[in-house]
Amino acid sequence: MEHKKLMKFPENFLWGGATAAFQVEGAWNEDGKGLSIMDEQIPVKGATDFKVAIDHYHKYKEDIALFAEMGLKAYRFSISWPRIFPNGNDENPNELGLQHYDDVINECLKYNIEPLVTIFHFEMPSNLIKEYGGWKSRRSIEDFDRYSRVLFERYGDRVKYWLTNNEGNTRIVFGGPMLGNDIKDNKERFQMGHNMTLAQAKAMASCHEILPNVKIGSAPSVTIIYPASPDPIDVLAARDYDLLRSGLTLDPLYKGYYPKALWAFWEERNWEPTIEEGDMETFKNAKPDFLAFNYYGGHTMKYYPEGVKEYKVSQDIIEKYNVSKSFINKIAREKQVGIAQEVVNSHIQQGEYRINDPVGLRATLRDLYEKYNVPLIITENGCASSEELTVDGKVHDEYRIKYLQEHIKECQIAISEGVELFGYCPWSIIDVISVKEGFNKRYGLIYVDRTDSDLRELKRYRKDSFYWYKEVIRTNGKNI
Numbered sequence: 147m148e149h150k151k152l153m154k155f156p157e158n159f160l161w162g163g164a165t166a167a168f169q170v171e172g173a174w175n176e177d178g179k180g181l182s183i184m185d186e187q188i189p190v191k192g193a194t195d196f197k198v199a200i201d202h203y204h205k206y207k208e209d210i211a212l213f214a215e216m217g218l219k220a221y222r223f224s225i226s227w228p229r230i231f232p233n234g235n236d237e238n239p240n241e242l243g244l245q246h247y248d249d250v251i252n253e254c255l256k257y258n259i260e261p262l263v264t265i266f267h268f269e270m271p272s273n274l275i276k277e278y279g280g281w282k283s284r285r286s287i288e289d290f291d292r293y294s295r296v297l298f299e300r301y302g303d304r305v306k307y308w309l310t311n312n313e314g315n316t317r318i319v320f321g322g323p324m325l326g327n328d329i330k331d332n333k334e335r336f337q338m339g340h341n342m343t344l345a346q347a348k349a350m351a352s353c354h355e356i357l358p359n360v361k362i363g364s365a366p367s368v369t370i371i372y373p374a375s376p377d378p379i380d381v382l383a384a385r386d387y388d389l390l391r392s393g394l395t396l397d398p399l400y401k402g403y404y405p406k407a408l409w410a411f412w413e414e415r416n417w418e419p420t421i422e423e424g425d426m427e428t429f430k431n432a433k434p435d436f437l438a439f440n441y442y443g444g445h446t447m448k449y450y451p452e453g454v455k456e457y458k459v460s461q462d463i464i465e466k467y468n469v470s471k472s473f474i475n476k477i478a479r480e481k482q483v484g485i486a487q488e489v490v491n492s493h494i495q496q497g498e499y500r501i502n503d504p505v506g507l508r509a510t511l512r513d514l515y516e517k518y519n520v521p522l523i524i525t526e527n528g529c530a531s532s533e534e535l536t537v538d539g540k541v542h543d544e545y546r547i548k549y550l551q552e553h554i555k556e557c558q559i560a561i562s563e564g565v566e567l568f569g570y571c572p573w574s575i576i577d578v579i580s581v582k583e584g585f586n587k588r589y590g591l592i593y594v595d596r597t598d599s600d601l602r603e604l605k606r607y608r609k610d611s612f613y614w615y616k617e618v619i620r621t622n623g624k625n626i
């Protein structure tokens with residue numbers, strides 16, 4: 147649609163910034179913290195582990211002061227489950243862990259920064275994997291609820307926005323170690339997904355029961371799915387893949403039932419999760435107040451019937467579109483035999499690490515709002531690059547500014563088209579350790595001086611994007 151005039155960003159729009167505990171905190175074994183599966187992840191060659199990260203655990207005051215200088219209205223961070231319950235299900239919570247997040251929250255509030263708290267960002271306590279296989283067991287639902295309740299009771303007087311689970315949807319779709327352990331087959335994978343989604347639903351209901359005035363939502367990774375061609379079979383494949391990628395968690399949580407076509411596909415293969423009595427009631431009672439989502443660009447899918455050779459990114463496409471290795475890895479993950487597989491979309495610009503698809507953000511916002519009819523907030527969006535300080539201590543990240551500019555403009559158009567968007571958080575507000583690719587892949591608006599192999603002094607520097615975002619916030623999105 148073309149527009150003659152755009153609406154302003156709403157007053158009180160939450161201009162935020164995001165991080166996740168294991169990617170920033172460090173202090174991996176301090177103050178009684180237990181181990182999570184992220185602590186035990188073996189880094190790829192040359193990449194650092196998460197033991198020190200950017201030492202946010204000790205430097206949070208300095209970091210939050212920088213966020214305040216930028217003018218942030220909200221800070222999205224996650225709580226590490228094994229900091230609160232070292233084994234995931236101990237009899238009593240770890241007071242030192244609880245105290246740490248008290249301090250972080252209070253520091254945010256000191257500067258009028260709204261804390262947006264993610265309850266679970268990949269950090270399944272290792273002990274729960276050993277004890278019962280993590281999300282494989284329905285015991286995880288009770289343990290997650292108990293952990294969430296402790297957080298609601300402790301911080302509910304100060305935290306008004308809660309996010310249950312970061313990207314639970316894609317963890318299920320991609321499977322693998324991020325779910326916490328080896329998965330036997332698709333039946334088990336989708337059962338883990340069901341348990342994880344039920345855990346979110348239960349925590350949402352507990353939140354409403356304990357804190358009737360605060361808001362809670364899920365935080366999936368969502369994107370518009372484009373058909374690879376106008377061939378009706380590809381158009382349908384794109385829709386089917388959307389059911390798998392986001393419908394499988396969002397439909398139960400936000401509508402109270404699983405997507406019917408997906409269920410039929412599962413049933414034919416005997417992959418459908420076992421639904422116990424009361425599960426569908428639990429979904430219906432979740433009643434999330436908003437939907438938070440992470441956005442990194444659209445996916446383009448073609449039909450992928452069984453028995454057909456898998457699409458591989460060819461050398462000429464790699465050269466023609468300057469496709470990165472990281473992108474090829476990502477493409478390889480986005481597939482499901484019998485439904486769809488991803489292909490390169492020549493209309494979308496390739497970045498160093500990821501694609502740049504701002505219009506897809508508007509399409510995603512529109513799509514989510516039409517489907518679920520709840521207020522939306524973007525909890526991650528950003529571009530990574532390998533960066534170094536100039537001799538005078540600067541980082542000229544004009545590519546990041548351009549990336550964020552283009553995405554924020556699309557947010558404004560979406561708002562003008564009626565979407566209820568109440569916040570935007572770049573990923574990441576400060577350099578963090580990438581989940582799989584170490585510290586050379588930087589996303590932040592604040593530079594942290596360390597490398598994969600050398601911790602240096604972990605000094606913080608303002609990148610050019612820091613000053614640019616500060617002006618965006620100061621003018622409430624007028625000067626993008």
Ligand code: BG6
Binds near residue numbers: 312313530579582587
């Ligand atoms: C999201 C995660 O999937 O993408 C973040 O929520 C992650 O934790 C971000 O850091 C970027 O991905 P990566 O692999 O570059 O760290």
